[in-house]
Amino acid sequence: MAHRLLMCPPHSTDSPEARRQWDRFVELLRAVADVQIELIDPSSLGADLAFTSQAALVIGDLAVIASAREPYDRVARRIFRSALARLGFATTLLHEAAFAGSADALYDRVRPIVYVGYGPASDRFATYQLGEFLSSRVVPLGLADPRFPHLDTVLTPLRRGHVLTYMPGLVPHAQRLLRRLVEPEYLIEISAADAAELACNALELDDAVFVHAASRALRDRLVGAGYGVFSSDLGEFVRRGGGAKRLTLKLDDGPAAAGAAA
Numbered sequence: 001m002a003h004r005l006l007m008c009p010p011h012s013t014d015s016p017e018a019r020r021q022w023d024r025f026v027e028l029l030r031a032v033a034d035v036q037i038e039l040i041d042p043s044s045l046g047a048d049l050a051f052t053s054q055a056a057l058v059i060g061d062l063a064v065i066a067s068a069r070e071p072y073d074r075v076a077r078r079i080f081r082s083a084l085a086r087l088g089f090a091t092t093l094l095h096e097a098a099f100a101g102s103a104d105a106l107y108d109r110v111r112p113i114v115y116v117g118y119g120p121a122s123d124r125f126a127t128y129q130l131g132e133f134l135s136s137r138v139v140p141l142g143l144a145d146p147r148f149p150h151l152d153t154v155l156t157p158l159r160r161g162h163v164l165t166y167m168p169g170l171v172p173h174a175q176r177l178l179r180r181l182v183e184p185e186y187l188i189e190i191s192a193a194d195a196a197e198l199a200c201n202a203l204e205l206d207d208a209v210f211v212h213a214a215s216r217a218l219r220d221r222l223v224g225a226g227y228g229v230f231s232s233d234l235g236e237f238v239r240r241g242g243g244a245k246r247l248t249l250k251l252d253d254g255p256a257a258a259g260a261a262a
Helices: 016-032 071-086 125-130 172-181 192-196 216-224
Strands: 003-007 035-039 056-059 062-065 090-093 105-107 113-118 137-142 155-157 163-165 187-189 203-205 208-211 228-231
Touching (some): 016 035, 056 071, 062 071, 137 172
Parallel strands (some): 113 137
16 A cells, blocks of 8 residues: 655755755655655745645544744644645644644554654643543653754654664653663664764655665664665755655554564
8 A cells, every 4th residue: 555645845946956856855755665645835835844744743534733833834834734634634733832743753663652752842741732642652752952853853663663763862861761662672773973964864664764864884784674775865954954754744654553573
């Protein structure tokens, strides 16, 4: 079954290189994976609409729309909410909590856990509200480094139960909690150099992992764990804080069934 993704091309006022990188990324997705891409027209706003991961957290047929402090982002969220409603999703909002959708909340692909980040750009209060919509355990993880303000820049759960993470991007308590939840052989810790290239902002589709860039050591680790690694230059977007995952919102997402990594 095709993976449904919500995406938005860069705005026409953005750099031509950004559009070329976005187009090549879409071509790679279509060549490697079975995807159905739903597009948003970027004409009404600037290039930040390209980060569709920040639109919402999809829970089955419900989309919990992201909320933000900045007026520009509030306008963007209205556009995202309208697009998701047109695609058949019921929509709802969190109250008085900064939350960047699936940039802040990540489903463990095997364990019945939803990891939710909070810190420089997101409120911990959002984790409590999300618990009202989720049957899975909600695990709050504090973010430690302002260079990585959302959880998807320091953590990516993968299909086989592995969790890709940059540990220094989490506060010490969150590091200890993650080590208790994820078996050591399933925890893939990345280097500072890989983190700077937003290797944790990876898009996983089945056993394919899409990244902007990854070191040889990280590629070897992922391949050894059973994944195919596919890179596409997304430097124009990485400079704005997002990589492969941030450019997509999975429309067929939801919590994992009860189970354990095997």
